[in-house]
Amino acid sequence: LPTRVRILAPARLRARLAWSLTPLTVPAAPPAPPVPRRTPATARAPEPAAEDTALRTPPPHPEGARPPRIAADRMPxxxxxxxxxxxxxxxxxGLPRSAGHRAGNVAAREMVYGALEIGLRHLTLYAFSTENWQRDTEEIAAVLEATRRELDEGPVRDLDVRQRWxxxxxxxxxxxxxxxxREERRTRARTGLTLTVCLNYGGRDEITRTAAALARAARAGDVDPDLIGEDDFARHLPHPDMPDVDLLWRTGDEQRTSNFLPWQATYAELYFTPGHWPDADRRDLWxxxxxxxxxxxxxxxAPLVSPRKPAVPTRPE
Structure with a gap:
């Protein structure tokens, strides 16, 4: 693997540079004649084949741990x-950093299993930020390749998980x-957990692109600039149906949000733990x-607190 990464990383970086200078279009599978006019929708990705409707259940925890019972009004x-x-x-x-990212993928699977078992509806994972391009090129290549392999071969593919990024x-x-x-389209009809993976994601970048989309809508006359509200902005986010974050958890003994979901996590409860991510499993999520x-x-x-009764002075005996 180190030899493969050392050989492929420079080529991937050159391809990435060329890709960044070219508008993103993903070619579709060749349509049957007559050839229809290509539109942005058909250029995004080919239509996937019908998938097997028999979805697996998450594997049990190796030690037999079961999720706690959480009241509906206490469940995020x-x-x-x-x-x-x-x-x-x-x-x-004493391992290469790429080994840590592979172990981190195993921990991510554990979180998906635990989320399904406890009945969580939305789980969002911060996998690679816009700032992570500053890291070593071999580490970047290892992270992105591990993510692609997980999408193509990982066990989450056969669970009741709607995947998107x-x-x-x-x-x-x-x-x-x-x-x-491909995975977005293949799993779009699933009704279990919605798993969103954030790749090359930055909160400020998302807000900037959303503001640009809103400005284009205003220029087209779809919205009145003088009447723009929070709902108008939210409708132009990449995933307008994503609910606000209830709980934002960070591992690794760091206590900051690092440009992660600033719009959606405005009122999130923050939860920090000292352990490194590869050591976490579904019990930590629970x-x-x-x-x-x-x-x-x-x-x-204001909190709802019953009014206190004034203290009654006691007479010394």
Whole structure:
């Protein structure tokens, strides 16, 4: 693997540079004659073949752990996770950083299993940020290749999981973008967990592109600039149906949100843990959700507290 990465990384980086200078179009499968006019919709990805409707259930935890019972009014709808500490986990064990990212993919599967078992509706994972391009080229190539392999061969493909991604496709390898689009289309009818993987994602970049889309809508006369509200902005986000984040969890002993979902996570409960991401499993997700259920969310409102009765002074005997 190190030899393969060392040989392929420079070529992938050159391809990435060429890709960033070219508008993104993913060629569709050749249509039967007569050839229809190509549209942006057909250029995104070929229509997938019909999938097997027999979906698997998540494998049980190796130690037989079962999810806790969470009251419906204490259950978050959307959990977002910053999967931090892969490289440090590997370095502490004398391994290349790429080994940490492979172990991190196993932990990500565990979170999907745990989310399905506890009944979570939305799970969003921060896999690669717009700032991560500053890292070593071999590490970047390893992260992106591991993500593509997980999409093409990973066990999540056969679960009741609707997969989609969020981020800027501009710098991503074409092969990875094709895999992302294919899985989005193949799983779009699934009704279980919605799993969003953030790749080449930056919160400020998302807000900037959304503002540009809203400006184009205003120029076209679709919205009145003087009457634009939060709902108008939300409708122009890449995933307008994504609910607000209820719980934002970060591993790796860091306590910041790092440009992750700033619009959606405005009122998220923050949860930080010291362990590195590859050491986490579904039990850690259940623990985070349990901790969330003990919090009182007010969204700026005053807490509902019964008025205290004044203390009655006691007469000394």
């Amino acid at each position: 709808t959307h959990v977002a996770i910053i999967m931090d500490g892969n490289g440090r986990w590997a370095e502490q064990r 969020s981020g800027n496709p501009g710098k991503l390898p074409e092969e990875l973008v094709r895999s992302l689009l 623990q985070a959700i349990t901790a969330y259920g003990r919090r009182r969310r007010r969204h700026g409102a």
